[in-house]
Amino acid sequence: ExxxxxxxxxxxxxxxxxxxxxxxxxxxxxxGLFWYRQDPGKGPEFLFTLYSAGEEKEKxxxxxxxxxxxxxxxxxxxxxxxxxxYLCAVPFYGNNRLAFGKGNQVVVIP
Amino acid sequence: GAVVSQHPSRxxxxxxxxxxxxxxxxxxxxxxxxxxxxFPKQSLMLMATSNxxxxxxxEQGVEKDKFLINHASLTLSTLTVTSAHPEDSSFYxxxxxxxxxxxxxxxxxxGAGTRLSVL
Numbered sequence: 001e002x003x004x005x006x007x008x009x010x011x012x013x014x015x016x017x018x019x020x021x022x023x024x025x026x027x028x029x030x031x032g033l034f035w036y037r038q039d040p041g042k043g044p045e046f047l048f049t050l051y052s053a054g055e056e057k058e059k060x061x062x063x064x065x066x067x068x069x070x071x072x073x074x075x076x077x078x079x080x081x082x083x084x085x086y087l088c089a090v091p092f093y094g095n096n097r098l099a100f101g102k103g104n105q106v107v108v109i110p
Numbered sequence: 111g112a113v114v115s116q117h118p119s120r121x122x123x124x125x126x127x128x129x130x131x132x133x134x135x136x137x138x139x140x141x142x143x144x145x146x147x148x149f150p151k152q153s154l155m156l157m158a159t160s161n162x163x164x165x166x167x168x169e170q171g172v173e174k175d176k177f178l179i180n181h182a183s184l185t186l187s188t189l190t191v192t193s194a195h196p197e198d199s200s201f202y203x204x205x206x207x208x209x210x211x212x213x214x215x216x217x218x219x220x221g222a223g224t225r226l227s228v229l
Binding site: 045097099 | 205
């Protein structure tokens with residue numbers, strides 16, 4: 001059973017068109033939820049970590065929120081340079097390994 | 111920042127040869143390093159977890175003798191793909207967690223990845 005599910009798989013946005021990406025998780029005893037950005041042919045770049053329900057983090061046009069069952073990554077007024085795959089991950093219970101979702105591939109059209 | 115350097119970025123080799131990939135944490139000491147494999151349009155699949163000075167822990171289905179991991183210091187881990195075959199062609203990525211950073215617990219910082227092509 002998947003521990004992390006991301007939706008939508010792919011998203012095309014017009015520049016300036018705000019949207020949200022969803023990450024739902026099934027692990028118990030959540031010890032953090034992580035968002036990464038990955039560009040084609042590159043390793044993931046750390047964006048945010050959220051540890052408790054209600055927590056929010058912001059970075060430029062990105063804002064991550066967390067509930068007890070899911071996290072959202074809101075992209076406000078995106079620009080073409082926000083085009084990337086956004087990965088969500090949670091630690092396996094009891095150790096520090098990360099389980100990744102399949103990612104949200106975002107394309108922002110000028 | 112937390113910079114992880116991975117080398118080489120790309121390698122092409124003949125079938126049957128061995129390839130070594132290095133992963134270094136440049137500005138911090140890494141408690142643990144991880145090795146992932148990623149297929150096109152797929153997410154990261156954890157291959158093994160490496161702790162300095164001890165044997166690596168491999169995920170189910172990953173061949174220990176095929177993918178040799180050495181973690182000789184708190185800043186360096188290596189992955190050697192032994193007797194590589196075309197099916198080993200993939201994108202390999204390493205990551206590292208900071209040592210002793212309670213505020214950043216579990217955060218993994220990734221290298222840029224290595225594209226392996228086995229002919």
